[in-house]
Amino acid sequence: MTVPGHEGEAADHRSLHERIAADLRDEIMSGDLAPGASLPSTAQLKDRFAASNATVQKALHLLKKERLVIGRAGASVTVRDHRQRTMRPASYMAPAGSGRPYRWLTEAARSGARAHSTLVDVFEAVPPADVADALGLGKGEAAALRRQVLSIDGEPAELVASYYPLEIARGTAIAERRRIPGGTPTLLASLGYPPQLSVDRVSARVATQEQYRLLELPGDLPVLRTLRVVFSDHDRPIEATVMVKAGHLYEVQYEFTPGSD
Incomplete structure (x- = not known):
């Protein structure tokens, strides 16, 4: 087992949009992003994850397919009421x-x-x-x-x-x-x-x-x-x-x- 911050830490080989979706998914499922709450804006997510607009949109698309969030391009994306x-x-x-x-x-x-x-x-x-x-x-x-x-x-x-x-x-x-x-x-x-x-x-x-x-x-x-x-x-x-x-x-x-x- 590796410990974060220590030499030999295992790398996350997932694509960046998958890693972004994973972090947001965890926040949704734990309640940090509550039902009905708006996700951070695209600009905020770009800064947080050092990602391009296209990468952020791909991450949000994953969460929409998973029925965790709803929203459309150009509008705010919100957590679905029955997130879990x-x-x-x-x-x-x-x-x-x-x-x-x-x-x-x-x-x-x-x-x-x-x-x-x-x-x-x-x-x-x-x-x-x-x-x-x-x-x-x-x-x-x-x-x-x-x-x-x-x-x-x-x-x-x-x-x-x-x-x-x-x-x-x-x-x-x-x-x-x-x-x-x-x-x-x-x-x-x-x-x-x-x-x-x-x-x-x-x-x-x-x-x-x-x-x-x-x-x-x-x-x-x-x-x-x-x-x-x-x-x-x-x-x-x-x-x-x-x-x-x-x-x-x-x-x-x-x-x-x-x-x-």
């Missing part, structure tokens, strides 16, 4: 009440957003190795798979691939290509498998071709991949879900009690 959304996994675990929509939808609506889920397909498939391991499946053993695209305000927000052991899913609505009132947590509880514990593993990755296309990513930006394993009574894994969202638009918030294991 906070996802709270603990809010989604409990089954929804009778007749209530899936909790992801209701939680998104709390912030005034229009949330929508699209069921892409339902079939039996051999899951990725980490999912199979989480569910205790043997090599080559299939699971029931439900794939969805979750959207906020008409824009794709998250790709969701949920896997279920076949002995639980077969013969139930989980294995059918239709919506499940209240989501699968509600159904699993009614089947005698109430969700008791949810464990998340979050990693940053380069988007696959499919993720890039379905999330409508604007460039070579990382995605957040969450592998969530849900356990029922007696520590039995009943669901393993892979969730992928654009890393520059979403953050994940976890809450912990001091002193808890």
Whole structure:
């Protein structure tokens, strides 16, 4: 590891407009440039980064493609109102009440957003190795798979691939290509498998071709991949879900009690 200001410091080989966009993106995502705030003028950015007008405009174009700012040439550029959304996994675990929509939808609506889920397909498939391991499946053993695209305000927000052991899913609505009132947590509880514990593993990755296309990513930006394993009574894994969202638009918030294991 190199330390800034020390000999041997690694060079940043990105083009100047990419480096400018990276610094401004960080200020947007951290809140230093708040929603609705105007970015510094082109002249100010030119001075700050010792860059040409064309280079600054290329950096701003990147941020516009990433849906972080809005504006046009010759006018001020401002931070979009929903610069970054906070996802709270603990809010989604409990089954929804009778007749209530899936909790992801209701939680998104709390912030005034229009949330929508699209069921892409339902079939039996051999899951990725980490999912199979989480569910205790043997090599080559299939699971029931439900794939969805979750959207906020008409824009794709998250790709969701949920896997279920076949002995639980077969013969139930989980294995059918239709919506499940209240989501699968509600159904699993009614089947005698109430969700008791949810464990998340979050990693940053380069988007696959499919993720890039379905999330409508604007460039070579990382995605957040969450592998969530849900356990029922007696520590039995009943669901393993892979969730992928654009890393520059979403953050994940976890809450912990001091002193808890």
